[in-house]
Amino acid sequence: xSGNDEVPVEEIPSVVIRLVGDSGDGMQLxxxxxxxxxxxxxxxxxxxxxxxxxxxxxxxxxAGVSGFQLQFSSGEIFTAGDAPDVMVVMNPAALRTNxxxxxxxxxxxxxxxxxxxxxxxxxxxxxxxxxxGSLADYxxxxxxxxxxxxxxxxxxGLSTKDVFRTRxxxxxxxxxxxxxxxxxxxxxxxxxxxxxxxxxxxxxxKVFQAGFNFGxxxxxxxxxxxxxxxxxxxxxxxxxxxxxxxxxxxLAAGRLADKPIxxxxxxxxxxxxxxxxxSAQPRYGVTAFQAEDEIAAVTASIGASxxxxxxxxxxxxxxxxxxxEGIGLAVIAELPxxxxxxxxxxxxxxxxxxxxxxxxxxxxxGRNGESPVAxxxxxxxxxxxxxxxxxxxxxxxxxCPVVYLSDATLANGAEPWRIPAPESLQPIQVNHRxxxxxxxxxxxxxxxxxxxxxxxxTPGLEHRIGGLEKEDGSGNVSYDPENxxxxxxxxxxxxxxxxxxxxxxxxxxxxxxxLLLVGWGSTxxxxxxxxxxxxxxxxxxxxxxxxxxxxLQSNVSEALLKFRRVLVAEMNMGQLRTLLRDRFLVDAKxxxxxxxxxxxxxxxxxxxxxxxxxxxxxxxx
Amino acid sequence: xxxxxxxxxxxxxxQAVRWCPGCGxxxxxxxxxxxxxxxxxxxxxxxxxSGIGCASRFPYYMNxxxxxxxxxRAPAVATGLHLARPDLSVWVVTGDGxxxxxxxxxxxHMLRRNVDLKILLFNNKVYGLTKGQFSPTxxxxxxxxxxxxxxxxxxxxxxxxxxxxxxxxxxRTVDTETQHLQEMIRRLANHRGSAFLEILQNCPVFNDGVYxxxxxxxxxxxxxxxxxxxxxxxxxxxxxxxxxxxTSAMRLYPARRDLSDxxxxxxxxxxxxxxxxxxMLARAEGEDYPVPLGVLxxxxxxxxxxxxxxxxxxQRDAHGEGTxxxxxxxxxxxxxx
Ligand SMILES: Cc1ncc(C[n+]2csc(CCOP(=O)(O)OP(=O)(O)O)c2C)c(N)n1
Ligand code: SF4
Ligand SMILES: [Mg+2]
Numbered sequence: 008x009s010g011n012d013e014v015p016v017e018e019i020p021s022v023v024i025r026l027v028g029d030s031g032d033g034m035q036l037x038x039x040x041x042x043x044x045x046x047x048x049x050x051x052x053x054x055x056x057x058x059x060x061x062x063x064x065x066x067x068x069x070a071g072v073s074g075f076q077l078q079f080s081s082g083e084i085f086t087a088g089d090a091p092d093v094m095v096v097m098n099p100a101a102l103r104t105n106x107x108x109x110x111x112x113x114x115x116x117x118x119x120x121x122x123x124x125x126x127x128x129x130x131x132x133x134x135x136x137x138x139x140g141s142l143a144d145y146x147x148x149x150x151x152x153x154x155x156x157x158x159x160x161x162x163x164g165l166s167t168k169d170v171f172r173t174r175x176x177x178x179x180x181x182x183x184x185x186x187x188x189x190x191x192x193x194x195x196x197x198x199x200x201x202x203x204x205x206x207x208x209x210x211x212x213k214v215f216q217a218g219f220n221f222g223x224x225x226x227x228x229x230x231x232x233x234x235x236x237x238x239x240x241x242x243x244x245x246x247x248x249x250x251x252x253x254x255x256x257x258l259a260a261g262r263l264a265d266k267p268i269x270x271x272x273x274x275x276x277x278x279x280x281x282x283x284x285x286s287a288q289p290r291y292g293v294t295a296f297q298a299e300d301e302i303a304a305v306t307a308s309i310g311a312s313x314x315x316x317x318x319x320x321x322x323x324x325x326x327x328x329x330x331x332e333g334i335g336l337a338v339i340a341e342l343p344x345x346x347x348x349x350x351x352x353x354x355x356x357x358x359x360x361x362x363x364x365x366x367x368x369x370x371x372x373g374r375n376g377e378s379p380v381a382x383x384x385x386x387x388x389x390x391x392x393x394x395x396x397x398x399x400x401x402x403x404x405x406x407c408p409v410v411y412l413s414d415a416t417l418a419n420g421a422e423p424w425r426i427p428a429p430e431s432l433q434p435i436q437v438n439h440r441x442x443x444x445x446x447x448x449x450x451x452x453x454x455x456x457x458x459x460x461x462x463x464x465t466p467g468l469e470h471r472i473g474g475l476e477k478e479d480g481s482g483n484v485s486y487d488p489e490n491x492x493x494x495x496x497x498x499x500x501x502x503x504x505x506x507x508x509x510x511x512x513x514x515x516x517x518x519x520x521x522l523l524l525v526g527w528g529s530t531x532x533x534x535x536x537x538x539x540x541x542x543x544x545x546x547x548x549x550x551x552x553x554x555x556x557x558x559l560q561s562n563v564s565e566a567l568l569k570f571r572r573v574l575v576a577e578m579n580m581g582q583l584r585t586l587l588r589d590r591f592l593v594d595a596k597x598x599x600x601x602x603x604x605x606x607x608x609x610x611x612x613x614x615x616x617x618x619x620x621x622x623x624x625x626x627x628x
Numbered sequence: 629x630x631x632x633x634x635x636x637x638x639x640x641x642x643q644a645v646r647w648c649p650g651c652g653x654x655x656x657x658x659x660x661x662x663x664x665x666x667x668x669x670x671x672x673x674x675x676x677x678s679g680i681g682c683a684s685r686f687p688y689y690m691n692x693x694x695x696x697x698x699x700x701r702a703p704a705v706a707t708g709l710h711l712a713r714p715d716l717s718v719w720v721v722t723g724d725g726x727x728x729x730x731x732x733x734x735x736x737h738m739l740r741r742n743v744d745l746k747i748l749l750f751n752n753k754v755y756g757l758t759k760g761q762f763s764p765t766x767x768x769x770x771x772x773x774x775x776x777x778x779x780x781x782x783x784x785x786x787x788x789x790x791x792x793x794x795x796x797x798x799x800r801t802v803d804t805e806t807q808h809l810q811e812m813i814r815r816l817a818n819h820r821g822s823a824f825l826e827i828l829q830n831c832p833v834f835n836d837g838v839y840x841x842x843x844x845x846x847x848x849x850x851x852x853x854x855x856x857x858x859x860x861x862x863x864x865x866x867x868x869x870x871x872x873x874x875t876s877a878m879r880l881y882p883a884r885r886d887l888s889d890x891x892x893x894x895x896x897x898x899x900x901x902x903x904x905x906x907x908m909l910a911r912a913e914g915e916d917y918p919v920p921l922g923v924l925x926x927x928x929x930x931x932x933x934x935x936x937x938x939x940x941x942x943q944r945d946a947h948g949e950g951t952x953x954x955x956x957x958x959x960x961x962x963x964x965x
Binding site for chain 1: 641643670671672673674675677678680687688690691692693694695696697698701704705706707708709710711712713715716733734737936939940943944947948949950951952953955956957958960961962963964965
């Protein structure tokens with residue numbers, strides 16, 4: 008057996024790998040395992056899973072292609088990378104839909120065993136692309152994985168189908184060898200993951216090891232690679248997706264407030280994982296309620312909030328539309344409520360597994376009446392934790408609904424998260440009114456204007472609330488014209504005053520210059536990385552990423568005015584841009600992408616440079 | 629807390645009641661306020677939740693906690709409230725439009741889950757608040773502003789719907805039968821699980837007289853069948869009529885007790901685990917049929933709240949109360965120095 012030492016080992020700063028195959032090929036699982044290994048090895052990581060909405064699109068079809076892209080790096084990274092350096096392809100359909108993204112000269116690893124006539128035809132290939140020279144631009148490595156796994160598992164008594172389904176672990180073994188990952192931890196993980204089916208655990212382990220060995224012995228690659236650990240700040244880390252971080256923060260909030268949590272939801276991609284996560288954790292004092300629809304999910308949550316729970320309801324765009332009347336009730340009843348919208352491409356059912364940021368206006372203005380709510384948007388998977396805690400604090404301290412706008416990229420994307428020390432997390436203050444003297448349901452805190460939160464079970468505070476307009480103070484039903492004008496202003500002022508508690512929006516780069524890149528939500532990674540690239544090229548570019556969209560932080564207006572140009576990059580037609588132009592009369596330009604795909608760094612750099620060249624040379628100094 | 633003896637007056641709020649003169653809702657309010665003190669529940673532990681409609685104004689008039697929510701959603705709001713606060717006594721007040729049209733989905737799912745809520749459905753067979761359109765319980769052919777030539781769809785059989793949704797307690801009464809109404813409210817209060825009470829209610833403005841047969845002293849005994857547990861289904865001024873089982877068609881039919889035929893006498897059994905008899909009673913409708921009043925079904929099954937609490941307890945017993953540290957420090961974490 009020839010050893011690893013015969014193949015040169017090259018140190019590289021980072022690598023972008025994309026795994027593509029049929030939905031049934033286990034690409035998401037493989038990607039997750041590779042991510043974990045990179046995280047454990049101390050790399051900085053970012054992932055972008057990209058899968059079809061159809062659970063069972065016909066095998067081998069173009070519609071059924073599932074992908075998982077990850078970048079691991081020895082330096083700080085913010086995205087899963089623009090174009091992959093390495094692509095692992097499990098069938099012809101996956102090749103066809105993805106190959107155009109691979110960097111020229113990139114490494115292309117293909118399972119030739121899947122390139123049979125039927126699959127080629129399903130992918131629309133007249134000729135086998137592995138043989139017609141069309142892949143000459145890439146470093147093609149062909150392995151008949153299908154055959155190798157069959158040989159490896161001969162005599163194991165597994166069905167042909169089960170054998171075929173181990174191919175992803177073979178590919179994983181190959182990649183482990185290629186990047187010098189230790190196989191031991193993975194072998195353990197396989198046994199844990201498939202504990203219920205020992206024969207499958209056994210088969211996957213064998214195949215994984217075989218893939219690893221094949222890398223070592225077959226001299227397929229001119230080099231193996233090593234990516235050194237990143238210099239991450241010291242601390243304990245775990246790998247986390249946005250949905251996990253959101254759910255974790257919800258459970259943490261229960262402990263920080265010492266209150267029960269209610270989570271009302273109706274299953275919908277890409278929000279369901281939050282429901283799944285919380286459903287498994289009743290011991291943390293969470294009641295996860297799978298309602299009959301989104302209307303029930305939001306209104307049940309409002310009922311729980313009336314009862315004194317910290318109430319959260321989660322969904323995606325179509326479900327958010329259904330919740331709007333309920334959110335209006337929480338606005339007028341002035342009850343705390345967090346509404347999660349894990350946005351996806353719309354309108355209507357749209358593209359359920361693909362990201363978009365097109366519900367900002369729906370969150371701001373999608374209800375009847377003047378109906379202001381607070382809006383918080385996390386910017387990275389790990390940031391979902393802090394953003395969710397912010398959303399919950401605002402809701403309970405200001406007695407209002409807070410919309411939390413995540414999206415499909417954040418929901419499923421993963422990155423290392425430096426675990427906060429439990430004692431470093433601020434307790435959440437919840438004050439329920441107990442004092443009966445001088446009580447009426449709509450008396451307010453003079454600073455925040457939050458009304459009192461009086462919960463059933465408290466003697467002497469019996470009162471009635473509801474969707475009819477209230478007289479300020481007493482909470483009695485009122486049709487008085489002056490009162491309605493007053494209450495409309497109060498509800499707005501209550502939201503506006505949240506700005507008093509917010510830190511200033513952070514400007515990355517200089518506080519003034521030629522161009523301010525503005526974004527919100529999941530575009531953080533590409534915008535930040537593009538800003539770094541532009542600054543490296545000598546441009547006076549800064550980046551402001553907004554976590555708070557309503558109210559806007561008090562320095563936003565001033566920050567915008569300090570730059571000659573403002574470019575708002577969003578995965579929509581310009582919703583934040585419209586808002587900023589409306590609020591501040593700034594001539595903000597837009598970079599708008601509606602492809603169900605995150606921005607690439609180079610797209611942002613390109614748009615920024617175009618705008619910069621229009622700017623007269625001298626800058627305001 | 630307030631363990632001093634409560635009276636009817638304690639349950640009257642300071643809000644002026646705004647229903648039309650003669651509305652059946654007044655009688656229902658009065659009887660609820662009368663029965664409440666008997667239940668031995670402190671006012672602060674009682675919550676009335678309603679949707680939208682004339683009926684749904686009810687919570688404003690009760691000096692308890694109350695939530696007048698949005699159209700059709702009261703069962704969902706109440707479900708969330710009671711899951712969060714199973715210590716409370718939560719009542720849902722709704723109308724035929726609120727509960728069976730816009731909120732039909734929530735109603736059936738609340739019943740199916742057996743959430744421990746008391747539902748008072750005021751059925752006036754019309755949309756009162758929006759001024760008189762036909763509702764899902766309106767008699768077919770009813771002429772209203774939105775059905776000038778007569779409504780086309782058939783009405784729901786309210787109780788059959790509730791039974792079909794697996795309700796564990798199903799009963800019916802009439803706004804004018806004071807004693808019976810009180811008794812039904814008591815029964816409702818004492819049931820554990822979803823308790824559904826249909827109250828036939830007159831809307832003198834938009835549907836006056838729909839229940840006239842049940843109210844006219846001269847004829848009502850021929851039209852009302854008061855269910856008594858364990859007793860045959862006898863009614864009529866001279867107790868000479870009976871709903872009997874026609875075994876060939878498997879249906880209840882109105883028979884004369886002085887004439888014998890092939891049919892079988894049925895004794896009411898509200899606690900029958902099987903809902904077939906209750907369903908037959910709910911479906912005993914037609915020209916010659918009496919309207920059954922009383923408890924069609926009352927069975928004890930685990931409530932949603934009980935199951936939810938038990939689930940939490942089992943998880944805590946097996947894995948302990950989750951701590952913040954346990955939550956954050958997952959086993960797959962790693963350290964960077
Ligand atoms: C979303 C919504 N749609 C429509 C209405 C108008 N609306 C108010 S009450 C009502 C019907 C009420 O009928 P019912 O439940 O039978 O109550 P009743 O007034 O007869 O007691 C309607 C359609 C509304 N308030 N909200
Ligand atoms: S409209 Fe009918 S139901 Fe409504 S208050 Fe008047 S009488 Fe009662
Ligand atoms: Mg009605």
